Amino acid sequence: MDKKVIITGYGVVAKELCQFLFTHGENIKRKYGFGLQLTGIIGSSGMLYKEEGIPLERLLTYGLGSKALNQFAIDTGMELIEPIISGDVLVECTPTNIEHGEPGLSYIREAIKARMDVVAVSKGALVHAFSEINKAAMEKGVRLKFSGATAAALPTMDIGEYSLAGCTITSIQGILNGTSNYILTSMEEYHLSFSEALQLAQKKGIAERDSSLDIKGFDSACKILLLTNGLFRANLSIKDISIEGIEQITSGSIEEARKRNARIKLIAEARRVHGQVQVVVQPCEIEQSHPLYTVNGTNKGIVFNTVEMGAVCVTGGASHPRGAAAAAIKDIINLYRI
């Protein structure tokens, strides 16, 4: 049976998701035994809804955002309606808002009420209200996936859930933010100061104009928070995390580390200590033998330390919007595969 999918938001990742559904839909159906039918997209001016599935090929000739949805609706004789939250799975792709989690949080609440599974690509709602969302999902018997919100194409939640199923994870260490890692790598490689490296990253389009969430460690903190709550079954909030960014790192400290054959990396770490989980984001000097030592530039990586399987390290994963869309598709497939 086909699974009915609703997407909230129609930005660049949501559009890539539509592209993925269009190009890979038949393959997914053949391989996993169920199709994915996009029945609705909720933009800021209303919802594009079609019970039998939105015609993707035509939609993809339009641009992004509510304007594109609106124009598409006019051209195809449809109209943008009040959101209908129904179907099998809601994929939450609205812009991340860490402070109040909206509008994603409201959509997720409604989806859970309507007994839909939820795949989150944006972090805001989960960071803001993980515990509430998780509890509501358990009460309604629906499931929650959020690979797209925890480093996207770099497998993180999956590793803990599937590859390490049954094992005891003692700690997780990750380089989870590409922008800050790029800055640190550039400082070392090109002998730049922090602000020169930041400017370079901005010039290259890697860092946004306001990149404080990245360089202050907040983005990394959000990701390790979700991983910790998901994999350690913790109920932490962002306030429980000790966060230090990379703004104070000098070229001198990078050079000092290099002399010791080490590198400074912004490490997000969750660790079980006496039955408690401690989560810290801070710049750390790591040695050449550390599996994250070679994770440079915009790359990301994560190490899971386990009792039974030793350390398992994953690196890579494309950091473009298509990678994030692919992460959401993977979550949907893993929800419904047999």
Next chain:
Amino acid sequence: MDKKVIITGYGVVAKELCQFLFTHGENIKRKYGFGLQLTGIIGSSGMLYKEEGIPLERLLTYGLGSKALNQFAIDTGMELIEPIISGDVLVECTPTNIEHGEPGLSYIREAIKARMDVVAVSKGALVHAFSEINKAAMEKGVRLKFSGATAAALPTMDIGEYSLAGCTITSIQGILNGTSNYILTSMEEYHLSFSEALQLAQKKGIAERDSSLDIKGFDSACKILLLTNGLFRANLSIKDISIEGIEQITSGSIEEARKRNARIKLIAEARRVHGQVQVVVQPCEIEQSHPLYTVNGTNKGIVFNTVEMGAVCVTGGASHPRGAAAAAIKDIINLYRI
């Protein structure tokens, strides 16, 4: 509902599996909603069978192999009986025999006939008869997992199945044999010849006395064969793989590579070329920027190149028998989780 598990073979991995079931059984039940009940162990002198579950705590005070099973049976008033192949899942742990796949192949055939799922830890049967086993499993509607046979605690099949679900894998490159990697690393680090490094590995208990399967690339070939058949849905046999080992590698060639900031690694590679899958095992010079460059000593690693998620690299995973047992447990959990 509890899942009934039968183990074939009672060597070191099988015993670790019993240990795992004993120590982690309650946790697994709580976390995944089903218990794992070991109802039978088949050794070479007969089967230890108990419908309500073999008392693990007591069994674990005995040694390994049929002798231990026999003594345990005597001491507990049980007897070793003719094998009864019934239950939910058979975990195949008999010694690997690449030439004819026995006795594992017969057990797997019988398990599939009895509509049991199969988790293979030994490679022999699958390498020898992948296509037959796969076809039979599909016909009977049972499932086949083999993480333990494809690098054990290093996640390989899972990554392709779960973390890259829905994506197009274009190629896989792996360092899949710890012994040969240890030899190559020692040749570089300690400036040894191939035979000196082999002797060192043997002295350290890393290489067996007859380590020809490792150094001639055959073990790597078996693993990449299973990964290729599993993830590319191919039907290749070992004869389809071009295999070259590391016996011809000289300290001179290692040194030459080092001058170019490169390393020689035994790489097992599967690649889609014009709709065909090509599989090659051979020593390759890889550069410092390659994600497998830092996989040294007995470590293993694998890179998946994909269209949608870029390259995803996984390294690590304990190579002791407990890691292999944990891989089998993970497979069982992934079979039955909801």
